[in-house]
Amino acid sequence: MQVISVINQKGGVGKTTSVANLGAALAMAGHQVLLMDLDPQAHLSIAFDRMPSPGDPSVYTLLGGNHSVADVAQPTNVEGLWIAPTNLDLTGAETELAAEIGREILLKSALATYAKEEQAPDIILLDCPPSLGLLSLNALVASEHVLIPVQAEFFALQGMAQLLDVLERVKQRLNPSLDLLGILVGLYSKQRNLSREVVEELKEHFGNLLIPTLVRTNVRLAEAPSHGLTIFEYAPQCPGAQDFKEVAKELASRLGLTKDVASSAPAVVSLEASKPSATEAELGAE
Ligand code: ADP
Ligand code: MG
Numbered sequence: 001m002q003v004i005s006v007i008n009q010k011g012g013v014g015k016t017t018s019v020a021n022l023g024a025a026l027a028m029a030g031h032q033v034l035l036m037d038l039d040p041q042a043h044l045s046i047a048f049d050r051m052p053s054p055g056d057p058s059v060y061t062l063l064g065g066n067h068s069v070a071d072v073a074q075p076t077n078v079e080g081l082w083i084a085p086t087n088l089d090l091t092g093a094e095t096e097l098a099a100e101i102g103r104e105i106l107l108k109s110a111l112a113t114y115a116k117e118e119q120a121p122d123i124i125l126l127d128c129p130p131s132l133g134l135l136s137l138n139a140l141v142a143s144e145h146v147l148i149p150v151q152a153e154f155f156a157l158q159g160m161a162q163l164l165d166v167l168e169r170v171k172q173r174l175n176p177s178l179d180l181l182g183i184l185v186g187l188y189s190k191q192r193n194l195s196r197e198v199v200e201e202l203k204e205h206f207g208n209l210l211i212p213t214l215v216r217t218n219v220r221l222a223e224a225p226s227h228g229l230t231i232f233e234y235a236p237q238c239p240g241a242q243d244f245k246e247v248a249k250e251l252a253s254r255l256g257l258t259k260d261v262a263s264s265a266p267a268v269v270s271l272e273a274s275k276p277s278a279t280e281a282e283l284g285a286e
Helices: 015-028 043-047 059-063 088-096 103-115 134-142 160-173 193-209 219-227 239-254 278-283
Strands: 002-006 033-037 081-084 123-127 145-151 179-186
Touching: 002 015, 002 134, 015 033, 015 043, 015 081, 015 123, 015 145, 015 179, 015 219, 015 239, 033 043, 043 219, 059 088, 059 103, 088 134, 103 134, 134 160, 145 160, 179 193, 179 239, 219 239
Parallel strands: 002 123, 002 145, 033 081, 033 123, 145 179
Antiparallel strands: none
C-alpha cells in the first residue's frame, strides 16, 4: 500500500482534478486505488456523488476515531476505484482535534490498521485541503510520497518555498520516509507564452522531479465532475483524458508499480535532491 499526498496550499491548482482522474487511470491500469477526501469543501466527494449525510461514516468520523477506513470507503462506478468521502462536518475538525494527543498521527494510525486488511488497496491518493493545517499535516505524516500540482501561471512558484519547507520539517521530525514524487503541471496552454515560460522555470528549479507530461487546459476536465464522472467515462478521447493517462503511467513507474518492469525499487527522488543523503549515496542513487 503506497500513500501519496496530493498537496498544494493554493486552491484551484488542480489537486482534486488530479486525484479523481489519476485515481481512475491507475484503477483502469489494474491497480486497486482508494481516494481520500481531506478537504472540508468536499469537492472530490461531490464529484463522485458520494457525499455522506451528517453523522454517516466519513473522513470526519474516521479522524474522530468513530469509524475505520473500511467503514468509510465506498466503491465508485470505476472498477478498482474506491473513495473515502467527506462532508462539511470536516470543517470543524482542525479545531476539534487540536487538543487531541497524537493529533498528527490520527490518519497514519487508521491507515496502518487498514493496510493489514484483505481489501487494502495498492495506492491511496489523499486530496489535501488548500491550507497547511492539521489535516494536511495528517496527510503528510501518513504518506510516503508527495505529488504537488501547480498551475502554469505567473504565481506557480509563489508559496512553493513554504510548502517545501513544511515537507522538509515533516520529514525531519515526524516522517523520515517522506519523498517528493513529482511536480505536476495542470492547466497548461501551449499557445500562451506565459505557460511556456513558467514550465521552463519549473524545469530549472525541479529538473527530473517535473512530470514530463503537462496536463493541458481542457474544458472537459472542468465539466466531468458536474456529471459525477471521471474524464475516462465522460470524454475518454479528449486531451485531458490522454494527459492524465500518460501522467498515471509515469507515476506508476516512479512508484515501481509498472508491471513489465522487473525491478521493484521505487524511483523516488529525495526532497533534498541537491544534497544526496548517506542512504542515497549507499544505494548508488543519482
Ligand atoms: P484544487 O483541488 O487544487 O482546488 P481543482 O482540481 O478543483 O483544484 O481545479 C480548480 C478548477 O479548475 C476546477 O473548476 C477544475 O474543474 C478546473 N480544472 C482543473 N484542471 C483543469 C484543466 N486541465 N483544464 C480545465 N479545467 C481544469
Ligand atoms: Mg480541491
